[in-house]
Amino acid sequence: MTFGEQPAYLRVARDLRQQIADGKLPPHTRLPSQARIREVYGVxxxxxLEARKVLMAEGLVEGRSGSGTYVRERPVPRSVARSAYRGPGSTTPFRQEQAAEGTRGTWESRSEQVEASAEVAVRLGVEPGERVMRTKYVFRDAGESMMLSTSYEPLSVTGRTPVMLPEEGPLGGCGxxxxxxxxxxxxxxxxxxxxxxxxxxxxxxxLGGVPGHVVLVIERTYYASGRAVExxxxxxPADRYRVSYHLPVR
Structure with a gap:
């Protein structure tokens, strides 16, 4: 192989990828067998096998037990909107987006007190092992899981207050x-x-993905006078959603 030349398996994968993109291998079409790939490309x-593995890792094809490997239907990515604070009465970004689009998303949450891990402690500026409120969320759109969230709030800030539980009390569900x-x-x-x-x-x-699928992770921290409060x-899931930011120019 000369300098700059791709390995054979990548060249084969590139050609098959292009056929998928051009529609020559449409969704639900069976990918050429290993023997057929060997014959057509002289490899x-x-x-x-390595070329097929590349396409599977990229999420372009999927294996079906006892049947073969098929081209996956590629979803049209939707936006998950991230926006600036909208003033008094604002809710979470997910609720804001649902209201703006006139859709009815649903979510589940569960809160519990835990000890801050080393990573969470650094992000919150507290000591490892300090008590924090952890809340796990599953957000759904039309019944489909579209986002997970795990938040942490230091109980040194919210403990023994009406807002200690993010989804309960008089301000439950507010931002x-x-x-x-x-x-x-x-x-x-x-x-x-x-x-x-x-x-x-x-x-x-x-989230309904398969092993190897890529996810986008948004690490968010709220501050009050330099102190992290959440x-x-x-x-x-990166194959179904894009993160879209709408921020004011000040």
Missing amino acids: SDTVA VVERMAAIDVVVDNVAEEVGARPGLAEELAE TADLVV
Whole structure:
């Protein structure tokens, strides 16, 4: 192989990928067999197998037990809107988006007190092992799981207050800014960092993905005068959603 030349399995995968993109291999079509790939491209069984593995890892094809490998139907990505604080009465971004689109999303949540892990402690600026309120969410659109979220709030801030449980009490379901304002904590800054990684098995089971699928992870932290008052990880399936930001220019 000369400098700059791709390995044979990548060249085969590239050609098959292009056929899928062009519609020559439409969704639900069976991918050429390993023997057929070997014959058409003049490659070994090993190369043919590796090319198929590449397409599976990219989520373009899927194996069906006892039947073969088929082209996956590619969903049209939808947006998960992230927007700036909208003033008094604001709810969470998910609820804002649902209201704006006139749709009826649903969600489930469960809160419990836990000890802050080393990572969570760093993000909240507390000592590892300090008690925090952890709330896990599953957000659904038309019955389909579309986002997971796990948030943490230091009980040194919210403990023994009416907003200790994010989804219960007089301000249950309101956004972090509104809830904190109710206990005289003024949130003045929020930071979000977006990354991507392979989904964990339990995440993909909930989101309807398959092993190897990539998820977008939004690491969000709310601050009040430099002190973190909530941090959360939001997990979104990357093949079905895009994160869309709408922010004011100041």
